[in-house]
Amino acid sequence: MPSSSRSLIGVASLLAFLGAPLAALAGPGDTLAEAARARTRAAVTYDPAYVVLAYPGGDPPADRGVCSDVVVRSYRTALAVDLQERVHRDMAAHFDAYPARRLWGQRRPDPSIDHRRVPNLMRFFERQGAALPVTRDPADYRPGDVVAWNLNPDGFLPHIGIVVRAAGARGEPEVVHNIGRGPRQEAILFDYPILGHYRWFGDAAAPPPGAP
16 A cells, blocks of 8 residues: 555544544535535525525525525535625625626615625626636536536526536536525536636635636
8 A cells, every 4th residue: 555545544543533524634625515515415495585684694594595505505614604794795895896786786785685696606706716717628627616507598597506526427527506406416517508617715725726
């Protein structure tokens, strides 16, 4: 057995002895992917209704949610990153950089809904320098990557999810998303036109290779 493999097994054994999770060996993308996978074990009814939320740390009822809530909840669980707070702070400082006025006629940020709207999340990730090229090469998509799609190529119906597996049964990455039936893990990465591809793990993460 190579010495590097023995070293890794030794670290894993020590972590297990100390009661530390093996996730400590994983990078932030794997940790985020695991949090997204955990969302599939929650019973969630798809419900796009507007809900007044506390701020920061506000969340709809645990048994309700939409596609963006999968992303928000996964970031909170895995990385202690509150996208509600982060999006609101950025929108408050740079409101016209976001599509809220154009798409929804907003005049000011709204911390109850802004982070739950896919175009706002896309713009936030772009503004963090987290945008990556959109390709059809499965190797370009890693666990923890966020992907946004357009479900209606004849119009505009944005959707969002998290890559959780590099290559599934169909030979392509699998994602966790809520398209109306609750959070599910499925191989649908290339089923719809991709609007955006992002890799962002909070302030501590280095800018991803190829980011603009």
